Amino acid sequence: MTALSSPDSPPRPASHRRAWLACGVVGATLLALIALGHDGRRIAQLAVLALPAVLWLLWPLHSARMRQLRTVFVWLWVMGFALDAAVRAYLLDTYQAAPDGAMVLGAAANTNAREGGEYLWMHWRSAVVWCAVLVAAGVLVGMFARRGAVASAASARPSRGITALVALALLLSCVAYASKPWRRLHPAIFWTQWVDSLHTLQAAWADQQKQRDRLMAQAEGIAPVITQAGPSTVVLVITDSINRDNMGLYGYGRATTPRLQAHKAQAGEQMTVLKNAWSVDASTLPALRNMFHFGLPEGDDPPHVLALARAAGYKVWWISNHDDLAIEQQHARFADVVDMVNRTPGRASASLDGEILDCVQEALADTGTERKLIVVHLMGAHPHYSLRFPANANPFDDDVDAVESGLVKEGRSAWVRRFRQEYDAALLYHDFVVSELLQQTRAPGDPGKPGKPGKPGEYRAWMYLSDHGQEVGHVSDRAGHSPATASGYRIPAVVWRNREPLPAEAAQQPFRADWTGWTLMNLLHIQWNGQQAERDVLGSSYRWQAPRIPVAVESFTR
Incomplete structure (x- = not known):
């Protein structure tokens, strides 16, 4: 050298x-x-x-x-x-x-x-x-x-x-x-x-049949029972990437949810908006895993919600606007009927959520089934935001309103402000789809009238929530999934049922998306030996426990 x-x-x-x-x-x-x-x-x-x-x-x-x-x-x-x-x-x-x-x-x-x-x-x-x-x-x-x-x-x-x-x-x-x-x-x-x-x-995702068979056998061994007689239909709507801070239903400054607000005014005590809903995961796969496994750790060998519903006697539909191998294998294939409406790979495909409405209508119109659980999985406002609503349907792109002025005052860049406009337009279209799903569920039971499926006197319930939130200039100058800000965890959650009024106190209770299974069991009127009533936000024994998420949250009650 x-x-x-x-x-x-x-x-x-x-x-x-x-x-x-x-x-x-x-x-x-x-x-x-x-x-x-x-x-x-x-x-x-x-x-x-x-x-x-x-x-x-x-x-x-x-x-x-x-x-x-x-x-x-x-x-x-x-x-x-x-x-x-x-x-x-x-x-x-x-x-x-x-x-x-x-x-x-x-x-x-x-x-x-x-x-x-x-x-x-x-x-x-x-x-x-x-x-x-x-x-x-x-x-x-x-x-x-x-x-x-x-x-x-x-x-x-x-x-x-x-x-x-x-x-x-x-x-x-x-x-x-x-x-x-x-x-x-x-x-x-x-x-x-x-x-x-x-x-x-x-490879593990592609070979999930053995795991599904095991969970079905586990659910049958648990022997869950339905405590309410008569026909029953429950619709669970899971959406993607919706931050409740951008919904007029939650006090947002833009009119992004006029139809849901109209439903709330009409339904009164039959409909509850959970004001303080939180996800404990900032991405889809872990969020859905927690929803359908009661938020319990793997070590507890938790049952699957859909397996329990089937074991109790419900016929289960999974109707999705996602083309997603992992979700299909881990959750959708538990259903009796699987309808993956979106045939285009990629979450950024241009398939609009409205495409699923006819499929849901057909499921509701199935008069040969006594008890139904219909799971609807929407794209919601998953990026790209501009593909989540029809072309030329953005009413927020030209006006300099209070929201736009606030973003400018906070120093948000022009591209983040544009994403916020597109995101809010996506929420406005999303409001249309979600409201239609609620309207289909609320329709009076009369099998003889088109558009009004169901059976007279049928019990019906509907629950809606997002898997996680989205950061679109709320606390930082960026747009997208955000495990590092509270915006990634702030979600909407709404419940409706056509029988007894929902408890008024539920609206103000903080709610965790990973506890969704406990509330869904309530709506399905299913009892089983693993019941934890203190995790059902609609129950009188509900006891809040703050989740561990990787961001500082000043308060889970706002």
Whole structure:
């Protein structure tokens, strides 16, 4: 190695000085990139793992072809670490999540190529910023990686101190690679294992039949019973990405829910708006898992709500506007009738929620079934917001109203304000769909009249809630899923039934979406030996327990 001459050696050739400069610039760039996506001791661990390629720039090479090979290798090496850091930094900044966290793995396993492209299109600004960082780093590294040491007749021997320092650095790097906890942080190893984890998760989802059979057998063993005689129809409407702060029903400044508000005025005590509803998850898969497993941990081997309903004697429908493998396998396939209306892969497909209305009408009109549970799964306001309502149906895009002025005052960017307009337009269309579902459920029972399905004297109930909320400029200048702000957890929840009035105190009680199963059992009039009445928001024994969510919440009662 001829990186630095000894005190008695001739002055270093310019090529050697360039090699040290190249090593310094490439190393500093690499360290800066690593620091973007890692913190604490992991920065040092990644830096040690990256050392060998950087130090190679100090090794003099005779062959021009070998120097070219070194340039390419060093560039690819550094850019591998750079890409790893950029992805981690993006996830950390946007979701406060690591790539191998359950939320990210679940979302990635539940995403196809088209959906990934749609997601990037929505978040193209962030993608442009990080791509610009990577391009700048790539150009800089490429320029200096070409300046590695060149062997020549004027080469001087390195000093003992420099030789010892380089040898120590290489030894430390070898020790790091010998250590599994360190080695697995290397981007090539980490992302290979990440892909394996992804495939394992997808394979598990694709083979859920045994799990469903086990849960059905468990439900039959529990032997739930229906405590109310006569025909019964219960409709559960689960929507996606709705923040109650954007609903006129909850006091929002824009008229986003005029139809639901009209229903509330007409229904009186038969309809309750749960003012303080919260999700305990900021993404769909864990939210639905908790809803249908009573919010109980896996270790308790909780039953599935739909399995219990079927075991008790209900015929179950699952009508969805999602094209979603995980949800279909984990929940929808428990139903007797599964109708996946949306046939286009990707949550950002343009299938409007109104497409499910005819399917729900048919289910309600099935007069050959005594007891029905109809689960409706809507896209709601899942990004892209502009695809959640018909074209040219945004009444909020031109007016500078109080909401717009408030966002300007809070310093929200123009693109976030535009997303808020689209989000509110999506909620207005969503209000139409949800209100139609409620109207279909409330319709008087008369099988002889079109549009008025059901049986005379039939008990009917309807429950509506969102899986999680959405941040659209509420507390930060961004739009989308948000596990790091309360907006990601603030959801609507509404209950209606046509028999006895709903308890007035329920409206003011805080409500957890992961306890939905307990309330649904009440609406279904199902009793079983695992009943926990203190978790049923409609029951007299209800006792609130604040959930553990990764954000600070001043109060769960507002």
